[in-house]
Amino acid sequence: MMEVDAWENSSDGTVISEDDFQDRKDDEDPYSLGSIPKMQFRKDVSKACWDAEMGMAEIIEMKGGLWTTTGIVRRRKLYCSIEETLYLAERGALLLLDVNHTPISLRAIYEMVGERSSGCCWESFEAYRHLKSLGYIVGRHGVPWSMKKEKGSCESTYPQGTQENNGVAQRDLEENVSLTGLLGNMQINEVKLAFDVYLPNSKFRKSSPGDPSFVLCLTRFHPPLNEELEDLERKCNGIPLKFCHIEHGRVSFFSFNKIALPILP
Amino acid sequence: MGPRWKDNGSKATALADPMSNIVARLQSSLIQSGTCGFLSGCGVLLEISHDQVGLLNHACFGRPVTTADTDTNWFRLSLEEAFYMHHCLKCVEIIGEDKSPKRDDELWECMKLKKRTFLEFYKAYSHLRGKNWVVRSGSQYGVDFVAYRHHPALVHSEYAVIVSSEAEGHENCRLKLWSDFECTVRLSGSVAKTLLVLHIKSNENCTFSPSCLEGYTVEERTITRWSPEQRREDQPIVKAESSKG
Numbered sequence: 001m002m003e004v005d006a007w008e009n010s011s012d013g014t015v016i017s018e019d020d021f022q023d024r025k026d027d028e029d030p031y032s033l034g035s036i037p038k039m040q041f042r043k044d045v046s047k048a049c050w051d052a053e054m055g056m057a058e059i060i061e062m063k064g065g066l067w068t069t070t071g072i073v074r075r076r077k078l079y080c081s082i083e084e085t086l087y088l089a090e091r092g093a094l095l096l097l098d099v100n101h102t103p104i105s106l107r108a109i110y111e112m113v114g115e116r117s118s119g120c121c122w123e124s125f126e127a128y129r130h131l132k133s134l135g136y137i138v139g140r141h142g143v144p145w146s147m148k149k150e151k152g153s154c155e156s157t158y159p160q161g162t163q164e165n166n167g168v169a170q171r172d173l174e175e176n177v178s179l180t181g182l183l184g185n186m187q188i189n190e191v192k193l194a195f196d197v198y199l200p201n202s203k204f205r206k207s208s209p210g211d212p213s214f215v216l217c218l219t220r221f222h223p224p225l226n227e228e229l230e231d232l233e234r235k236c237n238g239i240p241l242k243f244c245h246i247e248h249g250r251v252s253f254f255s256f257n258k259i260a261l262p263i264l265p
Numbered sequence: 266m267g268p269r270w271k272d273n274g275s276k277a278t279a280l281a282d283p284m285s286n287i288v289a290r291l292q293s294s295l296i297q298s299g300t301c302g303f304l305s306g307c308g309v310l311l312e313i314s315h316d317q318v319g320l321l322n323h324a325c326f327g328r329p330v331t332t333a334d335t336d337t338n339w340f341r342l343s344l345e346e347a348f349y350m351h352h353c354l355k356c357v358e359i360i361g362e363d364k365s366p367k368r369d370d371e372l373w374e375c376m377k378l379k380k381r382t383f384l385e386f387y388k389a390y391s392h393l394r395g396k397n398w399v400v401r402s403g404s405q406y407g408v409d410f411v412a413y414r415h416h417p418a419l420v421h422s423e424y425a426v427i428v429s430s431e432a433e434g435h436e437n438c439r440l441k442l443w444s445d446f447e448c449t450v451r452l453s454g455s456v457a458k459t460l461l462v463l464h465i466k467s468n469e470n471c472t473f474s475p476s477c478l479e480g481y482t483v484e485e486r487t488i489t490r491w492s493p494e495q496r497r498e499d500q501p502i503v504k505a506e507s508s509k510g
Binding site: 258 | 285397412441447462488489
């Protein structure tokens with residue numbers, strides 16, 4: 001019985017029985033390749049409704065503590081990007097519904113990611129999942145967590161207008177209009193600024209997130225050229241960059257740091 | 266990653282006699298003796314006095330050429346080393362096929378013909394030497410140079426150096442594919458060196474004389490693997506036996 005359950009969940013995961021809402025143990029599968037951090041399954045299931053026009057999911061029922069670091073707040077509503085949605089759905093922490101409140105299957109969400117229609121491809125999802133499952137706080141680059149500025153909080157030095165389309169994004173989100181303009185553009189460049197990443201932090205607040213610890217860039221075909229590095233560094237205004245390379249599901253991260261080699265005696 | 270000195274006393278030895286002093290002693294000795302070298306293949310042969318053997322070895326220029334003739338001492342310099350000693354230290358003349366010393370611009374053209382990437386490699390070499398780092402060939406580690414804080418007898422090399430340029434016709438093909446990139450980072454780390462990319466930039470179009478070097482700049486970047494599990498830049502694994510050099 002245990003064996004059958006294990007197979008069911010690892011291969012498909014569309015149906016997860018009550019017994020499986022428990023953390024897996026490291027030593028369960030001796031054949032595990034160990035490249036993907038351990039998955040934790042949730043008992044609390046939130047509900048969200050997919051807004052195809054926005055390319056985001058609106059949260060309609062919130063459960064568990066994960067919402068302090070997931071989703072963006074607009075007009076007192078909480079929206080999840082496709083990668084956040086899929087991440088939670090994979091873990092059984094989110095039930096996604098369509099406009100008619102019919103559940104959307106995990107398979108359908110995988111297909112949405114495959115189509116790249118909501119500004120996220122499979123590789124960016126893998127990068128997102130890798131960092132998220134290690135406790136990092138990850139948001140779309142340049143998309144504010146919340147439009148509210150908290151009184152007395154440290155004003156972020158993070159440049160809000162670094163991406164050309166960022167202003168558009170903010171206005172769009174503010175007015176609750178479509179995000180497609182922003183999301184569509186994210187796919188054009190060979191190297192893109194994908195995620196703002198914060199170190200694991202229990203005191204994280206969407207209203208005053210501060211500067212991210214680094215911006216994660218995804219490259220598609222080859223390592224970044226010097227020109228590309230300089231261009232991205234200018235756009236990020238002093239926030240460190242890291243580059244992510246994904247091949248065969250293996251996620252690697254690299255830093256390209258400018259240094260000044262000391263003049264020796 | 267800090268320097269890895271070879272022995273307990275190595276650091277003190279290096280501090281007591283900085284590389285700049287050693288190079289200065291070599292420079293004045295070679296000037297005094299009016300040393301001449303001549304081009305031979307992709308390098309320069311230098312005949313020197315017995316006392317100068319130790320100085321060249323100390324300053325880490327070239328490699329001794331062993332011969333049965335105990336009255337003469339021969340050293341072979343790489344193109345970069347020879348041009349540095351000629352053009353920057355001004356302590357070596359270099360003779361051409363016509364037996365007369367070559368002018369700076371003649372030698373410059375000649376070396377560029379012998380090595381397609383000479384300009385960029387020389388800029389990188391002289392940049393590191395100018396900061397008193399000892400620079401040797403990196404071919405053992407699949408890179409262009411390795412850089413030492415002092416003499417290789419005292420300290421392991423700290424950086425595996427790749428010279429990068431995007432100038433047309435002088436592109437270095439290194440690190441352009443993910444497979445090569447991952448391989449180079451992995452190898453450098455496993456021999457306890459940090460991968461250093463020297464990016465050579467210029468607005469100059471004219472490269473007919475060595476004076477064009479002033480129009481070139483060098484940007485230094487390290488490439489390191491970051492491990493999100495450990496939240497730190499990867500520290501290369503130090504293995505006692507696998508990291509000589």
